[in-house]
Amino acid sequence: MAEMQVADKGGKGGPKKHSTRVDLTPMVDLGFLLITFFMLTTSMLKPNTMELSVPSKDKVEEEEQSKVKASQAITILLDKEDKLFYYFGTEENGVAPELVSSDYSSTGIRKMLIQRNVDLIKQVQELKADKASKKIKEEEYSKKLSELYTNAKTAPQVLIKATDESNYKNLIDILDEMQICNIGRYAIVPITPEDLGLIDKKTKAAN
Amino acid sequence: MPKVKVPRKSTTVDMTAMCDVAFLLLTFFMLTSNFVAKEPIVVAVPSSISEIKIEERDMATVLIDNEGKVFFGLDAQGDRRELLANLGKVYSINFTEKELTEFSKIGMSGVPITKMQDFLKLPPEQRDAKEAAIGIPADSIDNQFKYWMKTAKQVNPKLRIAIKSDSKTPYKVIKKVMGTLQDLRENRYNLITSLEQVKN
Numbered sequence: 387m388a389e390m391q392v393a394d395k396g397g398k399g400g401p402k403k404h405s406t407r408v409d410l411t412p413m414v415d416l417g418f419l420l421i422t423f424f425m426l427t428t429s430m431l432k433p434n435t436m437e438l439s440v441p442s443k444d445k446v447e448e449e450e451q452s453k454v455k456a457s458q459a460i461t462i463l464l465d466k467e468d469k470l471f472y473y474f475g476t477e478e479n480g481v482a483p484e485l486v487s488s489d490y491s492s493t494g495i496r497k498m499l500i501q502r503n504v505d506l507i508k509q510v511q512e513l514k515a516d517k518a519s520k521k522i523k524e525e526e527y528s529k530k531l532s533e534l535y536t537n538a539k540t541a542p543q544v545l546i547k548a549t550d551e552s553n554y555k556n557l558i559d560i561l562d563e564m565q566i567c568n569i570g571r572y573a574i575v576p577i578t579p580e581d582l583g584l585i586d587k588k589t590k591a592a593n
Numbered sequence: 594m595p596k597v598k599v600p601r602k603s604t605t606v607d608m609t610a611m612c613d614v615a616f617l618l619l620t621f622f623m624l625t626s627n628f629v630a631k632e633p634i635v636v637a638v639p640s641s642i643s644e645i646k647i648e649e650r651d652m653a654t655v656l657i658d659n660e661g662k663v664f665f666g667l668d669a670q671g672d673r674r675e676l677l678a679n680l681g682k683v684y685s686i687n688f689t690e691k692e693l694t695e696f697s698k699i700g701m702s703g704v705p706i707t708k709m710q711d712f713l714k715l716p717p718e719q720r721d722a723k724e725a726a727i728g729i730p731a732d733s734i735d736n737q738f739k740y741w742m743k744t745a746k747q748v749n750p751k752l753r754i755a756i757k758s759d760s761k762t763p764y765k766v767i768k769k770v771m772g773t774l775q776d777l778r779e780n781r782y783n784l785i786t787s788l789e790q791v792k793n
Contacts, residue, residue, distance in 0.1 A: 410608030417615030421622060428626035435755060435783040436643040440775060464764070548764040554657075555639040555760035557767065558786055562641045574771075 466551030535570030641786035661766035662728030666701030
């Protein structure tokens with residue numbers, strides 16, 4: 387091509403000087419196209435998660451039984467169709483506990499749990515305020531928080547028992563409530579035939 | 594009056610700087626990105642107030658759909674390859690190199706081990722079909738899921754477990770999976786949720 391031009395001009399002043407600048411517009415276009423592609427295909431948002439620790443199988447029996455005091459125990463039963471029941475104490479006392487029906491709303495189970503856990507929630511809130519005002523450091527905060535949880539003598543201990551008909555959302559919801567209400571001690575335990583009987587009786591009575 | 598000379602400016606802008614920016618961003622996105630893993634089934638995870646973010650590396654994801662089908666996924670390709678090779682040993686099935694490579698490309702799979710070879714022969718677009726994605730058996734009669742988990746843990750001992758399940762999954766299935774994990778002494782795991790929308 388260059389030679390052709392030279393020929394055309396008839397050797398007037400030598401070969402034409404080409405600018406060394408390249409038009410970068412297509413390259414920019416390409417760059418942004420690829421950026422768009424990567425932005426759309428990547429997951430910038432990491433999914434949220436809830437950490438769950440369960441006791442190992444061999445220890446579960448004795449520990450659960452020895453630790454839970456009847457005065458502090460609350461058993462929450464998750465039933466089908468988003469129904470929820472709870473009772474205080476444990477059933478080993480011989481007397482059948484009275485089932486209270488509730489729901490997942492903030493005025494249902496949460497209200498009850500907060501009422502029962504007033505002391506601890508107050509302490510935790512004070513601690514959080516301290517952290518917010520930079521009085522204590524992050525590590526100190528988590529240390530004190532776990533201390534509070536282990537030392538809380540009056541705090542309720544919650545046993546979560548889900549029936550086979552309840553769904554995963556119910557379980558997550560109730561675990562959520564545990565966090566909201568600062569319940570440090572809770573466990574997911576298998577439902578017993580007695581509990582099923584109680585639910586059955588309660589549902590029948592309601593109808 | 595002397596004429597005021599207005600210098601004529603070229604309308605072409607120097608694109609070099611813009612090009613630099615574009616490629617800088619491109620590099621950033623390429624390096625920070627991890628691709629959205631394709632899941633064989635769509636699950637609607639329940640929402641919670643938990644704001645802990647999940648780790649990206651060394652995750653084993655147990656996906657459970659609302660019918661109770663169980664799927665299993667590992668994030669590293671090498672781990673997946675080794676998982677299938679070791680699983681083959683447990684069930685005395687010899688997987689060929691080609692099958693292992695094919696399997697390592699699938700992020701999440703839910704096929705009984707006996708049907709794995711047929712499954713890997715299918716073209717990729719047919720794998721998510723209802724007949725193919727039938728889930729890993731996880732019941733007490735044939736708890737293959739247990740071996741999947743156990744083998745995965747042997748392949749990568751640092752593995753953390755996340756359960757991702759649909760809101761409507763019956764607790765019965767969750768109980769089975771959690772029970773299996775408990776049997777394997779996996780006592781800490783994550784439940785994947787989405788962030789709760791604040792209702793005012």
